[in-house]
Amino acid sequence: MVWKKAIALLFGLMMVATTASFGHVSAADTSVTVIFVSDNEADCTLAQYLANMTGAVVVTTPWGVYDPNVTASVMSYGPDNVIIIGGPDAVVDRYLDDLNELNITVERWWGRNRYETNLAAIGNATAKLRIKFENHVIVVPGNDTAAIRVALRKAVKVHGVIIFANDTTNVTRVMMKIEAHPKSMTLVRSQVMRGMAWRLGERFGANVTEVNVNITxxxxxxxxxxxxxxxxxxxxxxxxxxxxxxxxxxxxxxxxxxxxxxxxxxxxxxxxxxxxxxxxxxxxxxxxxxxxxxxxxxxxxxxxxDATAMATVFLHRVEIQLRIMEKSGMNVTKIEALVDQLRIAIENKDYDAIDALMGQIRQELLQMYAHGKGKFREHIRLPDRAGRWQP
Known part of the structure; x- marks a missing residue:
């Protein structure tokens, strides 16, 4: 069936879960924040930078694709809250549904494109995470992957703010929006983006240091x-x-x-x-x-x-979640029995039973996660906040 093929495809796509590797602390008695982001180069860079500044964990998903393994990865950290960087095109809304069912606090920082998402993330980081950026702005073309990596290293080193730009970006106006008053600006770009970089430098003025990235x-x-x-x-x-x-x-x-x-x-x-x-x-x-x-x-x-498709997706997601819960030491026998009943109900297209069983499973999962998320934290190490990570 088409739905089975689609589900197999989406579940089989690669999931990447990373933490910033700059020292570690125990998670058992620590508030845990997960920054959830797609593997888009711009959004992922923002996530890595904020994680470096705060000690948060970064979990990534393939761009635009739903994979229940990623939900399980987020869940496995027992987070107190989750910050999604990027819009629903990048990190699809189904992930929010998954996390909300576990009563995990989720907020999305995003805009209509990577440039507006950039502003939203910096603005929220300043207001909600109390991050103070130093008097340095690093401007980089928003689709220049090689230059973005260099910009991230520079931003980590000087605690500067990263601004993604394109041909129409008014850097001065952007800095006014985020209330930045830089003493210096660095423009990072590869030779592929030379024309755009020249226009940005011309628009801002003479006080710009250019860093040229050679494409290897x-x-x-x-x-x-x-x-x-x-x-x-x-x-x-x-x-x-x-x-x-x-x-x-x-x-x-x-x-x-x-x-x-x-x-x-x-x-x-x-x-x-x-x-x-x-x-x-x-x-x-x-x-x-x-x-x-x-x-x-x-x-x-x-x-x-499609009720059958929805139930099948739900079933696969719960099976994956139960595996990581059992691995952490939780007794999942009761929910497994309900899952077996759900599998039979789906095969029989018994929609009344499907609805009832999905409701029961959601409630049981919520209770087990609420009482057992501390077990996840016993098995993980969180990044230190010392800011020693080097990308």
């Missing part, structure tokens, strides 16, 4: 590999959802464009034109993400409307 073969190949992964995800999602005809045509054209750009990137790489390979790969990734966004939204919509 490794950087270009990493960008190619990332775009390949995005295209593969887009293809699999499209194969397992049915889009309206017009949307299907648009998605097909965008996917074809992404493939052509990826091929151009490979050819440029073989010719040792690493800057071009890097730029083409970034473009391919962006177009593949457009397709993922369309297909993922359709998948989520269909799940909400």
């Amino acid at each position: 073969p490794e950087m270009a190949m990493e960008a190619i590999n990332t775009s390949e992964e995005r295209i593969a995800s887009a293809e699999e999602l499209l194969a397992n959802v049915t889009l309206p005809p017009q949307m299907e045509r648009v998605a097909g054209k965008m996917l074809d464009l992404a493939k052509r750009e990826l091929e151009s990137a490979r050819e440029a790489y073989d010719e040792e034109r690493y800057g071009k390979a890097y730029g083409q790969a970034i473009a391919a990734k962006a177009h593949a993400e457009f397709v993922i966004r369309m297909a993922s939204k359709e998948w989520q919509s269909r799940v909400r409307l």
Whole structure:
């Protein structure tokens, strides 16, 4: 069945859970904050930076994709609260549903794009986390992965604020919004983004230090590999959802464009034109993400409307959660029995039983998590807040 294929795809995609590795403290008697973010280079950089400043844990999900393994990863830290960085296109809303069912406090810091998300994250970090940034601003093109990494290292070193920019960004206005009064500004960019960097520097004035990032073969190949992964995800999602005809045509054209750009990137790489390979790969990734966004939204919509699909997704998610709860030392026998009954009810399409069993399982999971989340913390180590992490 299409739904089974889609579920297998989404559950099988890679989940990455990371903590900033700059020293560790016991989690047993410590408030735990998880910063939950997609593997988008801009949002992930913000998450890593804030984690470095606060000692929070970072958990990542593949961009635009729902994977219940990621919910289980967040759960495994027994967090007091979760901060999502990025919009629902990046970190899909189904994750909020999962975490809300466990009564975990969740807030989303985001905007309509990575630039507005940048402002929201910095503003909330200042107001809610009481982070004080030093008098330094690091400006970097928001889609320049290589430069973003260099900018992160610079920001960690000087406790500066990172601003993502594009051709239309008014840096002065952005600094006014976040109430930044820098004594200095650093503009970080690769040679691929030279034109945009020049315009930003011209707009701000003479007091700008430029850091030029040379695209190495490794950087270009990493960008190619990332775009390949995005295209593969887009293809699999499209194969397992049915889009309206017009949307299907648009998605097909965008996917074809992404493939052509990826091929151009490979050819440029073989010719040792690493800057071009890097730029083409970034473009391919962006177009593949457009397709993922369309297909993922359709998948989520269909799940909400299809009782059997919703129950099947719920069943897989609970099975994964029970494994980590049992591993931490909780007795999950009672819930496992309910899960077995739910599996039979789904096979029989007994929707009254499905509704009743899902309600029971939710209640049992909530109670077990509330009383047992301390067990998770006995088995984890949290990053120190000393700020010694180096990306």
